[in-house]
Amino acid sequence: MTRVLVVEDDRQTAEEIVAALSDHGFAVDSAGTGREGLLKAAAESYDAIVLDRMLPGGLDGLGVLATLRTAGVAAPVLILSALSGVDERVRGLRAGGDDYLTKPFDFLELTARLDVLLRRRTAVPQRETTLRAGRLEMDLLTHTVTLAGAPVELLPREFRLLECLMRHAGQLVTRTMLFEEVWNYHYIEPTNVIDVHIGKLRRKIDPDGTQPMIQTVRGAGFILRAPE
Amino acid sequence: MRLSDLRRTTSFRLAVLFLLLFGTAAILLCGFLFMQTRNYLAHRTDDTLRVELGPFDHMDAAQLRQLLTAHVAMDPHLQRPLALFDVKGERICGSALGPPQFQVLNHPAGQPFTFTLRRGGRTVYFRGLIRALPDHELLLIAEDMTGIRAFRSLILQSCLWGGLATILLGLIGAVMAGAGAVRRIDGITRAVQRIVRGDLAGRLPTHGDSGDLDRLAQEINFMLGEIERLMLEVKGVCDNVAHDLRTPLTRLLAGLERVRRRAGSVDDYEAAVDEAMQEIRGLLKTFAAMLRIAEVESGARRAGFAALDLTQISADVVEFYEPIAEQKNVALTRLCDDAVPMLGDPSLLFEAISNLVDNALKFTPPGGRIGVRVFAGDGGRGIEVSDTGPGIPPDQREAVLRRFYRAEQSRHTPGSGLGLALVSGVAGLHDMMVRISDANPGCRIALVGQAYQRD
Secondary structure, three states, X not given: OOEEEEEOOOHHHXXXXXXXXXXXXXXXXXXXXXHHHHHHHHHOOOOEEEEXXXXXXXXXXXXXXXXXXXXXXXXXXXXXXXXXXXXXXXXXXXXXXXXXXXOOOOHHHHHHHHHHHHHHHHOOOOOOXXXXXXXXXXXXXXXXXXXXXXXXXXXXXXXXXXXXXXXXXXXEEEHHHXXXXXXXXXOOOOOOHHXXXXXXXXXXXXXXXXXXXXXXXXXXXXXXXXXX | OOHHHHHHOHHHHHHHHHHHHHHHHHHHHHHHHHHHHHHHHHHHHHHHHHHHHHHXXXXXXXXXXXXXXXXXXXOOOOOOOEEEEOOOOOEEEEOOOOOOOOOHHHOOOOOOEEEEEEEOOEEEEEEEEEEEOOOOOEEEEEEEOHHHHHHHHHHHHHHHHHHHHHHHHHHHHHHHHHHHHHHHHHXXXXXXXXXXXXXXXXXXXXXXXXOHHHHHHHHHHHHHHHHHHHHHHHHHHHHHHHHHHHHHHHHHHHHHHHHHHHOOOHHHXXXXXXXXXXXXXXXXXXXXXXXXXXXXXXXXXXXXXEEEEHHHHHHHHHHHHHHHHHHHOOEEEEOXXXXXXXXXXXXXXXHHHHHHHHHHHHHOOOOOEEEEEEEXXXXXXXXXXXXXXXXOOHHHOOHHHOOOOOOHHHOOOOOOOOHHHHHHHHHHHOOOEEEEEEOOOOEEEEEEEOOOOOO
């Protein structure tokens, strides 16, 4: 079972996060201060750590993170913060964080991002040149996509959209994640414009509308499901 | 206005200080003038006496006595006494000098001196010079100094009167200047008290004379205007927050009540919970947008500025919205390809331009056009979004940039009323101005920043 440590000082928020992650199927521990979090993370091995940026008691989130990395703890760390500035985000990632989520956030967003971090960790490190999902095949070198062997014409942006979905096939990809990965802007409030892009992509990879592969998760995002 | 106030005003103190400085200078000047004139007149008298004694050297005793006797007859009022004394100091002939009896031996020979005689109850001053003649007789020549002394006292008097007038005029000027300042400061104080009591529309009085107080008052009035605008905006925001949040909360409550009354199955409850979650997400979105505007307006995000290309960002926005434009059958085009570099926050600029394009898409009817143009020239650089929608009436152009402002005709279109407020905030963060104009037909909104610095 995947083990996750939540370091968050606000008890109620911590409880909600723990509940959401447990429901998602993780085994969750929580710590209320930076010191406690540090001790737990060092003593046991976690698959991922959710770390609040602002912690009381002298040792804040970035301090915990730096100490963990120095101590050789390699588990992916997702930073939670009320600070949304680009420079704050850069600082968090530079300190060794793997992802950065601004409060308030949807729990679906949190679990989706944790899934991605965990998957990245277990994925084979070698560079892939082709992605496969059901009848879809994507060649990352020639930038071509085939559907059951037949070529599919995609615009560059559609290609990247599909690539992102295929890399996380079977996982929820939120609109925010898509926007950040495909458009490279850190947009806090994703609009439904992305749905229109997805709609166009859907029609291209499923021209006759018989086998919808990209499913919409209401209020959250999209999942690429490819029946084998 | 009290007299003690007057003494404390800067104008009064300054005027008095100048009066003191000027007065001292005037006294010094008058004194110098007086001394110089007095010395000059005295020297001139002495020289005249010396010159006039000259001819007597060549006269013999008889001639001298004859001339002196004649002189006494010519000079009855002792304007210019001439007298001859023997070795003992007794007058031999010439003008009779007294009372008191003139003692020739009390004065050195060859050295001009001053002596007095009493005549008709007043003292008359004389300047005299004694010459010792070869036969040891002493010849005195003197001159009545009354005229010269009168001239001297005239100078002294004019100096005194002039000085007095200067001081008086200076004091009057100081009082007037001080009183003017006190009056104006009283006016300002009253205005400030009115404003403190809550009259936010109150302004400091100005006289339009571009004096220092006036300039200060104008600056303060400008500041008061800004404060009033912000206060009204805050008040408006509070009202609008209350209104905009009450509506979805009421809907939320109504939905929950309905499901409590009617729901019979788990499915019904789940649907209600989903609905409620959707509603709450919307509320959180509104809050997030408000907080972001506040964050943007605080300028904190300037710390994350990086070099970027405005054209690239506008291209990304256009590309992002292209599918929607296609769906709505609106032509969305970009009208410039040159790179326009600047410092900024790419995500915020993307969001601001997105909001403009999003608005344009919302209000442009099918078949219309939307143009996104990035420009850089002498008039400044920036980005402009124009559409063929209904446009914004001139009297609402400032209001639409306010938080939660919804034009009457757009009250029923979806949106939070925060989009343009964020645009305005982002523009301000990047030192840009939001300009709204007519595109004939339609609306043109431009974010205009400074032109490139010319080196």
